[in-house]
Amino acid sequence: MSENKVFMIFQNTADAQPFISAFAQENPAATLDYQPGMVRIESLGQLGITQEVVSELAGREVNLQELHLTLISLSGNIDEDDDYFRITRH
Amino acid sequence: MAKKLNMRKRYELLTRGLGWEPSYQSKDKVFAQEAYEGIKITDWSKWEDPFRLTADAYWKYQAEKDKKLYAVMDSFAQNNAHLNLADASYVNALKLFIQGVSPLEYAAHRNFARLARQFSGEGAQIACQMQSIDELRHAQTQIHTISHYNKHFHGMHDPFHMFDRVWYLSVPKSYFDDASAAGPFEYITSVSFSFEYLLTNLLFVPFMSGAAYNGDMATVTFGFSAQSDESRHMTLGLEIIKFLLEQHEDNLPIVQGWIDKHFWRAYRLLGLVAMMQDYFLPESPMSWKEGWQIYFVENAGALFNDLGRYGLKMPKYHEIATAEADHISHQVFGIFYNYIHAAAFNLGLPSEQKMNWLSEKYPDTFDKYYRPRMEMWAEMAKDGKRFFNMGLPQLCQVCQIPMGFTEIAKGDPMQVAYRVSEFKGEKFHTCSDGCKDIFDHEPEKYVNAWLPVHQIFQGNCGGAAVPDVLNWYHFHPEDGGDYAGSADEARWKAMKGAVTTESTETTKPIQADAA
Numbered sequence: 001m002s003e004n005k006v007f008m009i010f011q012n013t014a015d016a017q018p019f020i021s022a023f024a025q026e027n028p029a030a031t032l033d034y035q036p037g038m039v040r041i042e043s044l045g046q047l048g049i050t051q052e053v054v055s056e057l058a059g060r061e062v063n064l065q066e067l068h069l070t071l072i073s074l075s076g077n078i079d080e081d082d083d084y085f086r087i088t089r090h
Numbered sequence: 091m092a093k094k095l096n097m098r099k100r101y102e103l104l105t106r107g108l109g110w111e112p113s114y115q116s117k118d119k120v121f122a123q124e125a126y127e128g129i130k131i132t133d134w135s136k137w138e139d140p141f142r143l144t145a146d147a148y149w150k151y152q153a154e155k156d157k158k159l160y161a162v163m164d165s166f167a168q169n170n171a172h173l174n175l176a177d178a179s180y181v182n183a184l185k186l187f188i189q190g191v192s193p194l195e196y197a198a199h200r201n202f203a204r205l206a207r208q209f210s211g212e213g214a215q216i217a218c219q220m221q222s223i224d225e226l227r228h229a230q231t232q233i234h235t236i237s238h239y240n241k242h243f244h245g246m247h248d249p250f251h252m253f254d255r256v257w258y259l260s261v262p263k264s265y266f267d268d269a270s271a272a273g274p275f276e277y278i279t280s281v282s283f284s285f286e287y288l289l290t291n292l293l294f295v296p297f298m299s300g301a302a303y304n305g306d307m308a309t310v311t312f313g314f315s316a317q318s319d320e321s322r323h324m325t326l327g328l329e330i331i332k333f334l335l336e337q338h339e340d341n342l343p344i345v346q347g348w349i350d351k352h353f354w355r356a357y358r359l360l361g362l363v364a365m366m367q368d369y370f371l372p373e374s375p376m377s378w379k380e381g382w383q384i385y386f387v388e389n390a391g392a393l394f395n396d397l398g399r400y401g402l403k404m405p406k407y408h409e410i411a412t413a414e415a416d417h418i419s420h421q422v423f424g425i426f427y428n429y430i431h432a433a434a435f436n437l438g439l440p441s442e443q444k445m446n447w448l449s450e451k452y453p454d455t456f457d458k459y460y461r462p463r464m465e466m467w468a469e470m471a472k473d474g475k476r477f478f479n480m481g482l483p484q485l486c487q488v489c490q491i492p493m494g495f496t497e498i499a500k501g502d503p504m505q506v507a508y509r510v511s512e513f514k515g516e517k518f519h520t521c522s523d524g525c526k527d528i529f530d531h532e533p534e535k536y537v538n539a540w541l542p543v544h545q546i547f548q549g550n551c552g553g554a555a556v557p558d559v560l561n562w563y564h565f566h567p568e569d570g571g572d573y574a575g576s577a578d579e580a581r582w583k584a585m586k587g588a589v590t591t592e593s594t595e596t597t598k599p600i601q602a603d604a605a
C-alpha cells in the first residue's frame with residue numbers, strides 16, 4: 001500500500017503557501033497533514049507542481065527553486081526544470 | 091540573440107568540464123582516497139545532479155535564509171521570548187541538542203570539505219562543497235540561537251569541550267568519528283544516506299515540532315532553516331547510492347555492508363532522541379514509536395522498494411529496530427535516570443499525566459514493563475531513597491551506550507542483552523547483534539575505541555572521584571541532577587513569578603535568585 005509513497009514537507013508559512021496550494025491543486029490524490037509549524041504533503045507514486053500554477057497562486061513570477069527556502073524534507077526521486085518540479089518512485 | 095539557458099544546461103556548465111587531466115602528477119595521486127575502498131567508478135560524468143542549484147542561486151537562497159533566521163533570533167532575544175516556553179524543563183532538549191548534535195554539524199562541515207577535495211567528479215565535488223558550507227552554517231546558527239538560552243539556563247556553556255569528553259556524548263562522537271575515519275565513499279554512504287536520508291527526519295522533525303509545541307520559536311526557526319538544506323543533503327545521499335550501484339556491480343556488496351553498519355550505528359545514536367521525544371518535552375506532538383512508523387517503516391519501505399532494482403536490501407536488523415520502537419525510549423530514560431547526577435541536563439520522572447500519555451502511545455509495553463519501574467522509583471524518592479547509580483556502567487564497545495538494552499527481538503524484554511567477541515585473547519562486549527557484527531567485521535578498529543568508562547578507570551579523566559571527572563568535563567555542580575529542585579527550575583519560577591506579578595495581583599511573587 002505505502003510501497004510507493006512520496007512526500008514533501010514544508011514550513012507552514014506565508015512564503016510556502018503558493019507551493020503548498022499548488023501541490024494540493026495539481027495533485028488531487030495528495031493528502032495534507034498539518035503538524036506544529038509544518039505541513040506534510042503525501043501521495044502514492046508521484047507529486048508535482050508547475051511554475052505556471054505556483055506563479056498564478058503567488059500573483060508574481062516565481063522561480064521554482066524558491067522552494068528551497070521553505071522545504072523541510074522530502075522522499076522520492078527528484079526531477080526538475082525551470083517549468084516543473086516532480087518527485088517520483090520508479 | 092542570446093537565449094536563456096535552461097536549468098539542466100546551466101547546471102551542466104557549472105559542473106562539467108571544470109576538472110582537467112593532471113599532467114605533472116598522476117590522477118590517482120591527486121585523488122588518493124578514491125580507490126582503496128574497492129569502489130569502482132568507470133564514468134563520473136554519469137553522475138545525476140540532485141537539485142540543479144547553480145552557485146549564484148545557492149548563495150542567493152542561503153543569504154535569504156540567514157537573513158530571515160537572524161531577524162527572528164534578534165527579535166526573540168529582544169522580547170525575552172524564552173519566557174513564552176511551556177515550561178523550562180523543555181530547555182533540556184536544547185541542552186542535549188547543543189551538546190550532542192551541533193558538534194556533529196561541525197564535524198560534517200569538515201568532512202564534506204574533504205569529500206569535495208577527494209572525489210574526482212565535478213558534480214559530486216560541487217554538491218559536497220555546498221553541503222560543507224551548509225553544515226558550517228548549521229553549527230553557527232545553532233550556537234547563535236542557543237547562546238540566548240545559555241544566558242538563562244545551565245549546561246550549555248561549553249558544548250564542544252564536553253563533546254570530546256563526556257560519557258553520553260561519546261555516543262554521537264564515536265559514530266561520526268567512525269565514519270570520518272573511513273574512506274570518502276563509506277563516509278558519504280554513512281552520513282548522507284544511512285543518517286541523513288534514512289533517519290534525519292527522526293532527529294529534526296520531532297525536535298522542531300516539539301519546539302513549536304512548547305513555544306520555542308527560535309529553535310523552530312533555526313531547525314527549519316537547517317532542515318531546508320537537509321532536503322538537498324538527503325537527495326545527495328540517494329544520488330550517491332544510485333550512482334555507485336549503477337557504476338559497477340561489484341559495488342553492491344560493499345555498499346550494502348556500509349548501509350547495514352551505519353544504519354545500526356545511527357539508529358543506536360537516535361536512542362538519545364527517542365528519550366528526548368518521549369520524556370523531555372512537556373508537550374509531545376508525537377511519540378518516538380509514531381515517528382519511527384512514519385519516517386522509517388513507511389518511508390524506508392518505499393525507498394528500498396525503489397532501490398530493489400539494484401539488488402539493494404533493507405538494512406540488516408531493521409526489523410529489530412522496529413521491534414525495539416516499543417521499548418527504546420523507556421530503556422534509555424532508565425539509564426539516564428540512574429546517572430543524571432553525571433549529566434549536564436536535568437531529568438525528572440514522568441508526571442501522572444505524562445505516564446497516561448505513554449500508556450496510550452505504548453499500549454503493549456508501558457504499563458506492563460515500564461510504569462511499575464517509574465512508580466517504584468517515585469516511591470523510593472518519596473522515602474528519601476532516590477536511587478543514583480554510583481558505579482560506572484559497562485559500555486558497548488561499538489555504540490558506547492551503557493549496556494542496558496534487552497533481548498526484545500528474542501521475546502525476552504526483561505533480559506539485558508550482551509554479546510561477546512574475542513580478539514587477540516581479549517574479550518570485547520557489545521550490546522546487540524548489530525553492534526557485534528560491526529565489531530567482528532573490523533575488530534582492529536574498535537579495540538581502539540575511546541571508551542569513557544575505561545578512560546576514567548585508567549586515570550585519564552581528571553581524577554578518580556565523580557566530582558573530579560565532572561570538573562574535567564567542564565560541568566558545573568548545578569548542571570545535572572533531578573529537574574525538581576534544580577537551579578533551572580528555581581530560576582524559571584523566579585522569572586515567571588517576576589513577570590506574572592506585573593499582570594495579575596493574585597500570584598505571589600517569588601524572589602528572583604541572584605545567582
Ligand SMILES: [Fe+2]
Nearest residue numbers: 195225228316
Ligand atoms: Fe546539518
Ligand SMILES: [Fe+2]
Nearest residue numbers: 225286320323
Ligand atoms: Fe546535513
Ligand SMILES: [Zn+2]
Nearest residue numbers: 486489521525
Ligand atoms: Zn552497541
